[in-house]
Amino acid sequence: MSRIELDSVTKRFPDGTTAVRALDLRVGDGELLVLVGPSGCGKTTALRMIAGLEAVTSGTISIDGVVVNDVEPRHRDIAMVFQSYALYPHLSVYENMAFSLRYRGARKSEIQARVAEAARILELEPYLRRKPRELSGGQRQRVAMGRAIVRQPRAFLMDEPLSNLDAKLRVQMRAEIAQLQRSLGTTTVYVTHDQTEAMTLGTRVAVLSGGVLQQVAPPTELYRRPANLFVAGFIGSPPMNLIDARLERGDGGPLVVFGPHRLRVPPSVLAGHSGLDRYLGEPVVVGIRPEHLADAALAGAPPAGPAGGPAPGGPAAGESVIELPISLREELGSEVHLHATIGAAAHAGAAGDGDDVRSLATIVARADPRSRIAEGTIARLVVDAAELHFFDPATGASIRDG
Amino acid sequence: MIAAARSRSSRLAARRRRAGILLSLPAVALVVALLGVPIGQAVYYSMTIWNGITATWVGPSAYASTFTDPIFWRVLENNALLLLAVPFAIGIPLVIAALLNEHVRGWRFFRSVYFLPTAISWVVIGMFALRFFSATGVLNQVLAHFGLGPSATDMLAGETSALAALAITFVWSMIGTNTMIFLTGMATLDPTLIEAARVDGLSRWQIFFRVQLPLLTRFVQFAFVITVISAFSALFSLIFVMTGGGPGFGTTTLEFFVYQTGFQQVQFGTGALYGIILFVIMALVGLVQLRLIRPSDGEGW
Amino acid sequence: MAAHPGRRPLGPRLRRHVWAWALFAIMIVIAVVMLYPFWYMADNAFRSPGQFDRQSGHSLAGWSELFANLPVASQMLNSTLVCAAAIAIILVVSTSSGFAFAKLRFRGSGTVFLLVVSALMVPLQSIIIPEYVNLAKLGLTNSYAGAVLVYAALGTPFATFLMATYYRGISDELIEAAIIDGLGYERTFLRIALPLSLPAIATVTVLQFIQIWDDLLVGLLFLPPGQRTITAGLATLSAGRTTSIPALMAGSLISAVPAIVVYLIFQRHLVKGLTLGMGR
Numbered sequence: 001m002s003r004i005e006l007d008s009v010t011k012r013f014p015d016g017t018t019a020v021r022a023l024d025l026r027v028g029d030g031e032l033l034v035l036v037g038p039s040g041c042g043k044t045t046a047l048r049m050i051a052g053l054e055a056v057t058s059g060t061i062s063i064d065g066v067v068v069n070d071v072e073p074r075h076r077d078i079a080m081v082f083q084s085y086a087l088y089p090h091l092s093v094y095e096n097m098a099f100s101l102r103y104r105g106a107r108k109s110e111i112q113a114r115v116a117e118a119a120r121i122l123e124l125e126p127y128l129r130r131k132p133r134e135l136s137g138g139q140r141q142r143v144a145m146g147r148a149i150v151r152q153p154r155a156f157l158m159d160e161p162l163s164n165l166d167a168k169l170r171v172q173m174r175a176e177i178a179q180l181q182r183s184l185g186t187t188t189v190y191v192t193h194d195q196t197e198a199m200t201l202g203t204r205v206a207v208l209s210g211g212v213l214q215q216v217a218p219p220t221e222l223y224r225r226p227a228n229l230f231v232a233g234f235i236g237s238p239p240m241n242l243i244d245a246r247l248e249r250g251d252g253g254p255l256v257v258f259g260p261h262r263l264r265v266p267p268s269v270l271a272g273h274s275g276l277d278r279y280l281g282e283p284v285v286v287g288i289r290p291e292h293l294a295d296a297a298l299a300g301a302p303p304a305g306p307a308g309g310p311a312p313g314g315p316a317a318g319e320s321v322i323e324l325p326i327s328l329r330e331e332l333g334s335e336v337h338l339h340a341t342i343g344a345a346a347h348a349g350a351a352g353d354g355d356d357v358r359s360l361a362t363i364v365a366r367a368d369p370r371s372r373i374a375e376g377t378i379a380r381l382v383v384d385a386a387e388l389h390f391f392d393p394a395t396g397a398s399i400r401d402g
Numbered sequence: 403m404i405a406a407a408r409s410r411s412s413r414l415a416a417r418r419r420r421a422g423i424l425l426s427l428p429a430v431a432l433v434v435a436l437l438g439v440p441i442g443q444a445v446y447y448s449m450t451i452w453n454g455i456t457a458t459w460v461g462p463s464a465y466a467s468t469f470t471d472p473i474f475w476r477v478l479e480n481n482a483l484l485l486l487a488v489p490f491a492i493g494i495p496l497v498i499a500a501l502l503n504e505h506v507r508g509w510r511f512f513r514s515v516y517f518l519p520t521a522i523s524w525v526v527i528g529m530f531a532l533r534f535f536s537a538t539g540v541l542n543q544v545l546a547h548f549g550l551g552p553s554a555t556d557m558l559a560g561e562t563s564a565l566a567a568l569a570i571t572f573v574w575s576m577i578g579t580n581t582m583i584f585l586t587g588m589a590t591l592d593p594t595l596i597e598a599a600r601v602d603g604l605s606r607w608q609i610f611f612r613v614q615l616p617l618l619t620r621f622v623q624f625a626f627v628i629t630v631i632s633a634f635s636a637l638f639s640l641i642f643v644m645t646g647g648g649p650g651f652g653t654t655t656l657e658f659f660v661y662q663t664g665f666q667q668v669q670f671g672t673g674a675l676y677g678i679i680l681f682v683i684m685a686l687v688g689l690v691q692l693r694l695i696r697p698s699d700g701e702g703w
Numbered sequence: 704m705a706a707h708p709g710r711r712p713l714g715p716r717l718r719r720h721v722w723a724w725a726l727f728a729i730m731i732v733i734a735v736v737m738l739y740p741f742w743y744m745a746d747n748a749f750r751s752p753g754q755f756d757r758q759s760g761h762s763l764a765g766w767s768e769l770f771a772n773l774p775v776a777s778q779m780l781n782s783t784l785v786c787a788a789a790i791a792i793i794l795v796v797s798t799s800s801g802f803a804f805a806k807l808r809f810r811g812s813g814t815v816f817l818l819v820v821s822a823l824m825v826p827l828q829s830i831i832i833p834e835y836v837n838l839a840k841l842g843l844t845n846s847y848a849g850a851v852l853v854y855a856a857l858g859t860p861f862a863t864f865l866m867a868t869y870y871r872g873i874s875d876e877l878i879e880a881a882i883i884d885g886l887g888y889e890r891t892f893l894r895i896a897l898p899l900s901l902p903a904i905a906t907v908t909v910l911q912f913i914q915i916w917d918d919l920l921v922g923l924l925f926l927p928p929g930q931r932t933i934t935a936g937l938a939t940l941s942a943g944r945t946t947s948i949p950a951l952m953a954g955s956l957i958s959a960v961p962a963i964v965v966y967l968i969f970q971r972h973l974v975k976g977l978t979l980g981m982g983r
């Protein structure tokens with residue numbers, strides 16, 4: 001069992017591409033850390049550096065406190081599960097799993113015992129004599145896992161191990177991997193571009209973008225307190241609605257103003273975001289998760305003022321109602337997604353994009369399926385203002401404490 | 403730690419480099435020693451007069467005197483005339499491949515039969531061609547049977563007719579290879595394309611000329627290169643068996659001239675010179691070949 | 704449409720039939736043209752010179768004359784030995800270098816690869832004189848060694864190209880999996896890459912076998928007369944012009960048999976070699 005530490009690890013390829021930039025990461029003993037991010041963000045590169053397949057340009061990688069920068073892959077005692085599985089096509093399932101042990105000089109009886117054990121755990125016993133091409137995708141995936149398990153390595157590295165499976169199998173294998181990892185207790189770094197997979201699997205999740213680490217946190221923390229616009233937009237499905245707005249002084253406290261809409265920021269939010277003070281009269285990016293927008297008719301909210309501002313009578317604390325035209329209603333059975341056009345600009349992208357093209361935004365509400373809001377009508381939506389997120393439009397950083 | 407941070411390539415990369423050099427070394431050594439070095443030597447020899455015992459240096463003027471030698475030009479003319487066979491060596495296989503591609507009954511059998519000459523040595527082919535074209539040969543018998551032509555002319559006896567006989571034999575023996583190339587090419591074509599053309603109302607011929615042929619350009623180019631290379635540097639055995647280069651210099655091509663000059667007249671210097679000229683011609687063809695191969699490999703080597 | 708087969712005009716169907724039969728007939732004609740030489744050889748090999756002149760009657764006279772004038776058995780053996788040795792060298796050299804060029808790139812490997820492959824364009828005739836002088840000086844033209852080396856060198860560029868193309872098709876992840884499993888690059892080559900490349904190895908073997916078996920020039924110049932290959936032996940026999948035609952036909956036939964057999968068995972590999980050769 002072991003710890004993996006990355007200290008300010010940078011990878012620059014000879015062609016000048018910087019795939020990973022000053023990455024700091026700690027993977028605790030027995031932990032399953034998920035590395036997630038969009039395509040090309042450097043996940044694979046990071047993993048390959050941990051494996052020793054790729055040299056680091058600067059910084060250090062250590063396993064159990066020992067710097068392994070100059071240690072060859074075979075001496076790092078780690079196992080890797082590749083996206084393509086990389087099973088040896090000319091060897092049987094048994095031989096594939098036994099392969100590494102044989103070259104590490106394990107005794108024959110030992111090899112047999114370990115392969116048998118792995119095959120039992122992964123339910124591969126009926127297939128040991130088969131060649132990889134005679135297996136289904138899921139079975140191949142399990143062989144790849146088995147090849148890693150028999151090694152009893154210090155750590156598992158997995159690069160999108162489920163991406164070649166169909167959706168249903170992926171969910172099933174995801175659960176199996178989680179279970180297996182927990183029962184073996186082997187330190188694991190798991191790479192995926194699928195945020196759902198990341199959230200369901202990881203003890204902690206590290207979000208990477210453009211080779212830069214954005215945030216490392218447990219899944220709920222990541223969801224509830226995204227550190228910046230990128231994480232806010234990346235984690236969650238449908239993604240958080242991000243709107244360019246202004247923070248203005250109102251009668252009963254600060255107001256979020258975008259287009260014709262105004263939302264009151266309840267005192268509880270102000271208390272938790274003391275940094276907001278400095279943004280009064282300034283632009284901010286406000287984030288609203290789709291599930292924090294509800295059909296007002298079902299929520300039992302009082303009628304709103306004509307401009308959608310706070311009702312004079314004072315609504316229930318932390319709630320506000322906005323009126324929006326609905327452009328699309330998607331039925332998902334357990335919920336409906338309502339797409340609404342707002343008379344304001346959507347935030348064009350994560351910080352530093354420099355993209356000034358702003359379009360009128362669509363925001364998505366995740367409503368109760370009993371909602372009768374139809375396409376083409378104006379709907380009244382309740383915003384759970386207690387769950388608003390605020391970001392600095394210039395830096396993209398979350399606005400929390402002053 | 404600092405050292406680690408500074409090292410740009412890992413130990414693994416060093417190992418890979420070492421293994422790469424080690425594993426490629428034998429091939430490189432073999433090719434350099436037996437193909438590379440002799441080219442250099444040939445350039446040197448080409449500027450000497452050397453009868454196998456005594457060598458005298460002449461320098462580049464050796465080339466000048468060659469270029470004024472009418473026999474040399476006669477030989478080059480033969481090479482040029484052989485090029486006239488190339489369109490046939492490409493056109494006929496192209497038609498055959500198109501017919502095979504219709505997949506009529508038994509096409510697999512026909513394919514095997516048509517490819518067969520690829521496996522046969524030029525010596526054996528020449529052996530038959532010798533009888534075929536001779537005065538009492540099959541060709542004359544057939545012509546006589548149909549009451550055609552003044553029978554019993556030996557095609558191999560006349561300079562021009564001998565070269566023609568050589569060219570016909572050459573075309574026949576290229577059929578297998580080139581048909582194979584074109585059939586492979588046709589197999590890569592998207593069948594729905596042809597169906598689309600059929601739906602669009604194109605006739606069989608239109609489909610062949612307007613749809614299939616343009617898509618086969620690469621394969622035609624490849625076949626062209628292979629055919630030219632064969633015409634210039636693979637006919638030694640055929641000439642050796644059929645005509646011995648004669649009558650006169652009627653069928654002596656450059657490659658055969660090298661052999662005659664070097665090994666029959668033992669003029670190593672001049673022989674090497676002809677070899678170098680052949681090499682230059684081939685290198686030019688080779689550049690075409692390279693241009694054909696490279697785009698397909700993606701990341702250039 | 705299929706509901707009214709009777710309503711279908713007869714014209715197109717008939718035309719299709721005629722076309723199919725015409726096509727078949729053309730195929731037969733071409734097949735005859737391609738096969739006739741073999742029939743001619745087989746027919747006339749079993750004649751005496753007299754029978755050949757009359758074009759009637761069959762006998763084994765041609766064969767006995769052939770065996771009297773040409774050490775067929777020993778020359779077939781020479782061909783086999785030379786082929787086997789040269790192909791062995793080509794395989795060792797081209798698999799290892801093909802793997803290196805495809806998977807173990809080092810600085811300059813691209814250029815080196817290009818150099819090796821472009822040696823493909825060197826016509827044998829261009830270098831044959833220095834080659835002969837060099838190998839004769841080393842005393843290698845007194846045995847199989849000289850010819851074997853020349854054949855090996857001539858076959859290596861294309862074989863290397865084929866092998867490199869093949870290895871490039873193997874995923875990098877597979878090689879890396881072996882590295883992580885604890886093998887060095889050399890052993891990864893031997894244990895993983897080599898077994899996987901058996902189809903390409905078969906292709907190289909077949910291509911080279913046919914090439915070397917059928918070659919005349921190298922066999923003629925680099926082998927001592929006593930160790931000539933069957934193809935070279937046959938060509939010199941024919942050049943002597945003292946031998947009867949049936950004997951030469953018999954010789955042609957028997958010398959062609961091994962290559963034909965190999966061709967018939969491994970046709971698929973030949974075609975694949977050609978396709979791979981185009982870098983597809």
Ligand SMILES: Nc1ncnc2c1ncn2[C@@H]1O[C@H](COP(=O)(O)OP(=O)(O)OP(=O)(O)O)[C@@H](O)[C@H]1O
Nearest residue numbers: 013015017019038039040041042043044045046193
């Ligand atoms: N050998 C290389 N040379 C140059 N650039 C490279 C190399 N390998 C990767 N890159 C670049 O580094 C960046 C990160 O690549 P990486 O493969 O780590 O992405 P990834 O996060 O794994 O993406 P994906 O989800 O698509 O697998 C990309 O921009 C890629 O183009």
Ligand SMILES: [Mg+2]
Nearest residue numbers: 043044045159
């Ligand atoms: Mg990746």
